[in-house]
Amino acid sequence: MVIGPHLPQGLTTPATLVLADRLERNLTRMAAFAGESRIALRPHAKTHKCVEIARRQMELGALGLSVATVGEAEILARKRDSRAYTASEVTDVFVAYPLWADDELLRRLGRLADRVQVTVGADSAQAVERLAPIARDLRVMIEIDCGLARSGVTPAGVTVVAQAAERINLELSGVFTFPGHSYGPGAGAGAAEDEARVLAEAAEILVASGFRCEQRSGGSTPSARLVRPGTLTEIRPGVYVFNDAQQVELGVAAMDDVALMVASTVVSRPASDRFVLDAGSKVLGPDRMSWATGHGRLADWPHARVVGLWEHHAVVELQGRGPALGEIVAVVPNHVCTAVNLVADLLVVDGGSVVERWPVAARAANR
Amino acid sequence: MVIGPHLPQGLTTPATLVLADRLERNLTRMAAFAGESRIALRPHAKTHKCVEIARRQMELGALGLSVATVGEAEILARKRDSRAYTASEVTDVFVAYPLWADDELLRRLGRLADRVQVTVGADSAQAVERLAPIARDLRVMIEIDCGLARSGVTPAGVTVVAQAAERINLELSGVFTFPGHSYGPGAGAGAAEDEARVLAEAAEILVASGFRCEQRSGGSTPSARLVRPGTLTEIRPGVYVFNDAQQVELGVAAMDDVALMVASTVVSRPASDRFVLDAGSKVLGPDRMSWATGHGRLADWPHARVVGLWEHHAVVELQGRGPALGEIVAVVPNHVCTAVNLVADLLVVDGGSVVERWPVAARAANR
Numbered sequence: 001m002v003i004g005p006h007l008p009q010g011l012t013t014p015a016t017l018v019l020a021d022r023l024e025r026n027l028t029r030m031a032a033f034a035g036e037s038r039i040a041l042r043p044h045a046k047t048h049k050c051v052e053i054a055r056r057q058m059e060l061g062a063l064g065l066s067v068a069t070v071g072e073a074e075i076l077a078r079k080r081d082s083r084a085y086t087a088s089e090v091t092d093v094f095v096a097y098p099l100w101a102d103d104e105l106l107r108r109l110g111r112l113a114d115r116v117q118v119t120v121g122a123d124s125a126q127a128v129e130r131l132a133p134i135a136r137d138l139r140v141m142i143e144i145d146c147g148l149a150r151s152g153v154t155p156a157g158v159t160v161v162a163q164a165a166e167r168i169n170l171e172l173s174g175v176f177t178f179p180g181h182s183y184g185p186g187a188g189a190g191a192a193e194d195e196a197r198v199l200a201e202a203a204e205i206l207v208a209s210g211f212r213c214e215q216r217s218g219g220s221t222p223s224a225r226l227v228r229p230g231t232l233t234e235i236r237p238g239v240y241v242f243n244d245a246q247q248v249e250l251g252v253a254a255m256d257d258v259a260l261m262v263a264s265t266v267v268s269r270p271a272s273d274r275f276v277l278d279a280g281s282k283v284l285g286p287d288r289m290s291w292a293t294g295h296g297r298l299a300d301w302p303h304a305r306v307v308g309l310w311e312h313h314a315v316v317e318l319q320g321r322g323p324a325l326g327e328i329v330a331v332v333p334n335h336v337c338t339a340v341n342l343v344a345d346l347l348v349v350d351g352g353s354v355v356e357r358w359p360v361a362a363r364a365a366n367r
Numbered sequence: 368m369v370i371g372p373h374l375p376q377g378l379t380t381p382a383t384l385v386l387a388d389r390l391e392r393n394l395t396r397m398a399a400f401a402g403e404s405r406i407a408l409r410p411h412a413k414t415h416k417c418v419e420i421a422r423r424q425m426e427l428g429a430l431g432l433s434v435a436t437v438g439e440a441e442i443l444a445r446k447r448d449s450r451a452y453t454a455s456e457v458t459d460v461f462v463a464y465p466l467w468a469d470d471e472l473l474r475r476l477g478r479l480a481d482r483v484q485v486t487v488g489a490d491s492a493q494a495v496e497r498l499a500p501i502a503r504d505l506r507v508m509i510e511i512d513c514g515l516a517r518s519g520v521t522p523a524g525v526t527v528v529a530q531a532a533e534r535i536n537l538e539l540s541g542v543f544t545f546p547g548h549s550y551g552p553g554a555g556a557g558a559a560e561d562e563a564r565v566l567a568e569a570a571e572i573l574v575a576s577g578f579r580c581e582q583r584s585g586g587s588t589p590s591a592r593l594v595r596p597g598t599l600t601e602i603r604p605g606v607y608v609f610n611d612a613q614q615v616e617l618g619v620a621a622m623d624d625v626a627l628m629v630a631s632t633v634v635s636r637p638a639s640d641r642f643v644l645d646a647g648s649k650v651l652g653p654d655r656m657s658w659a660t661g662h663g664r665l666a667d668w669p670h671a672r673v674v675g676l677w678e679h680h681a682v683v684e685l686q687g688r689g690p691a692l693g694e695i696v697a698v699v700p701n702h703v704c705t706a707v708n709l710v711a712d713l714l715v716v717d718g719g720s721v722v723e724r725w726p727v728a729a730r731a732a733n734r
Contacts, residue, residue, distance in 0.1 A: 285653060
C-alpha cells in the first residue's frame with residue numbers, strides 16, 4: 001500500500017505536511033464528542049501553534065483555547081482586525097500552567113487581559129500572590145495532581161491556594177488537572193477515572209470551605225473521549241488535531257487518523273534490511289516513550305521500525321521489499337507537539353497538492 | 368555552590384545562555400589540540416548554527432566547516448561583504464552527509480560552489496551519479512561505517528562509489544566516518560580506534576585500486592582528542608564548543624566546561640524533595656540516551672536529578688535543601704545540538720551580564 005495521493009509531486013525533503021481532510025475530520029469528531037457530552041472543549045493550542053487551526057477550532061464551537069505560555073496566548077488570541085493575525089474568535093484563553101509571574105510577565109498578562117478573557121493556573125499561595133497587581137483582570141484555576149506527580153496540589157491542598165486568591169480579590173474559576181499518566185498502554189481509562197475523582201474531591205473541599213468552584217477542567221487526547229458526562233465541565237486535548245505515532249501505538253488513533261507527516265527521502269541503503277531517511281530528530285523531534293516501537297512510524301510501511309534517530313538520519317529496519325534509494329516516504333513523528341515546534345511552516349496538502357503554507361506562529365513561544 | 372556570577376539579573380525564563388569565557392576556552396583548547404597533533408580541524412557547525420562562532424573557529428585556525436545540510440552551508444559560508452552575514456573566513460565547507468541531490472538541491476549546490484569550496488558526502492554509486500551535472504564544481508568524500516550501523520559503506524564497498532565518481536569526473540578527496548558509537552560510557556577510545564582502522568582500510572583499498580585518497584576525516588567530540596597523530600587527516604567535532612550533560616556524564620567534559628545553559632525558574636514545589644522548572648523539552652530538547660542520569664543536569668545542584676520532562680515542565684528530585692519557589696537555576700541540556708536548534712537567539716553572558724544576542728542563523732535549516 002502506498003499513500004501516494006497524500007504525497008504531492010516535487011516535494012523537497014524533509015517537509016512537514018498537514019493532510020487537510022484528516023485534520024478537518026479530527027477537529028469535527030472531537031467537537032462532536034464535546035457537544036454530545038455537553039462538555040466544553042478548550043483545545044490545547046501548544047500542539048498546532050497555528051492561527052488557522054485555532055480559528056477553525058473556535059468555528060467548530062470551542063469555548064476558547066488552552067495554552068502553555070503567555071506568549072502562545074499573545075500570538076493566537078490577536079484580533080481579527082489587527083494586521084498581523086486575524087483570529088478574533090479567540091476571546092478566552094486559559095494558560096494551563098502553574099505560572100510564576102515576574103514583573104515582565106505581569107505587564108504582558110495585563111495587556112493580554114485588556115483584550116481577551118484570561119485565566120491562569122496556579123498551584124501555590126506564593127504564585128497566586130504574585131498576581132496581586134493585576135488580580136481584578138484575571139481568573140485563576142488551581143492545579144490538582146491526579147497521579148502524574150508533576151505540578152499541582154493534592155485535593156486537600158486546594159484551600160490554601162484558594163485563600164490566597166481570596167485575599168487578593170482574584171476570581172477563582174475552579175480546578176484543573178492534566179492526567180498525563182494516560183500516556184501508557186491501556187492507561188487512558190484509569191487516568192480518566194483518576195482525573196474525575198480527584199477534581200470532584202478538590203471541588204467538594206472548596207465548596208465545603210465556602211469557595212465557588214464552577215469549572216473542573218481536564219482531558220488529554222488519550223483520555224478526553226473517555227470522560228463521562230457530568231464529571232468534568234471542560235476538556236483540553238491538544239494532540240487530537242493531528243495525532244501521532246504515540247496515539248497510534250496507544251490505540252487512541254488509527255494510522256489514517258494521522259494528519260501530520262514528514263515527507264522524507266531514502267538517502268542511503270547500507271543493507272538489504274536497513275535504510276536511512278533524511279528526517280532526523282531536528283524535524284521529527286527526539287521524543288520516545290519507553291513503550292514506543294521506535295522513533296516514529298512509516299505511514300505506508302507498517303512493518304518498518306525506526307530503530308535509530310540522529311539529527312538528520314532516521315535508520316529504518318524492514319525485512320523484505322522496502323522503498324528504493326531516492327524514494328520519498330511519509331514519516332509519522334512520535335510526538336507531534338515537539339515536531340510542529342521545529343519548523344517555521346506547515347505545508348497543507350489537499351487533493352494531492354500543497355494548497356497552503358501555515359506559519360507555526362507561536363513556534364518557540366516558551367515564555 | 369551557586370553559579371551566581373553566570374546568571375545575570377533580571378532574566379526572563381526560559382532563556383538559553385552562552386557563557387563567553389567558557390566558549391572561548393573550549394574553542395581554543397580544541398584548536399590547540401588539532402595544531403599540536405597536526406590534524407586539520409573542521410568543526411561541525413550543526414551544533415552552534417551561529418555565524419559568530421563559525422567566524423571565531425576560522426580565526427583559530429579551522430580548515431573550514433562541516434555541516435549537515437546544504438542550507439547550513441548557505442547560511443554560514445556567506446561572504447563577509449554581503450549585507451546579511453559577514454563570515455568570509457568560511458571558504459571551504461564539507462556537507463558531511465550522504466546527500467541525495469534532487470534538481471533543487473543540485474541548483475543550490477552549484478550556486479554554493481560558485482563562491483566556496485564544496486565537498487559532499489556519498490555512500491552509493493547512485494547518489495554520486497546524481498551529482499553529474501555539477502561534478503566539476505565539487506569534491507566528494509565517501510562515507511564509511513566504522514561501527515555505528517547508520518549510513519556508510521564497508522571498506523570493501525568503497526571502490527564501487529569511487530568508480531562512479533570517476534565516471535562523472537567528480538574529484539574524490541577521501542573517506543570519512545562518524546564514530547557515533549563513542550556516545551557510551553567508556554566507549555570513546557574504542558570508537559577512535561575503530562575509526563582510524565576502518566578509514567585506513569578504506570584508504571588502502573582505494574589506493575590499491577588506483578584511486579587517490581588524501582583525506583581521512585573523522586571525529587566526534589567524545590573521540591576527537593583520542594585521535595592519534597598520523598591516523599586521521601582531519602577531525603569534525605561539533606559539541607565541544609558548548610559541551611552538554613551527555614559530555615559531562617561521559618567524562619569528556621567537566622561541568623565547568625559547559626558553555627551553554629538554560630536559565631529556568633522554579634515554578635512549583637509540590638513536595639519537599641521535588642520541584643518543577645519552566646524549562647521543558649521545547650527548550651532543552653527531549654534527547655535522553657539510555658545511560659543518562661536524567662533529562663539534563665542542574666549546574667549548581669549536582670545531586671539533583673531531572674526525573675521527568677514535558678514540553679514546559681522539568682520535574683527535579685533533590686533531597687535536602689534546594690532552590691526556592693521563584694528562584695532561577697541553570698539547566699544543562701543533555702544534547703546541546705538539539706537545544707540550540709529550538710531557539711531564535713542565544714544570549715551571550717560575559718562578566719555576569721548579557722553582552723550580545725547571537726541569532727541561531729541556521730536554525731531549522733534541515734535541507
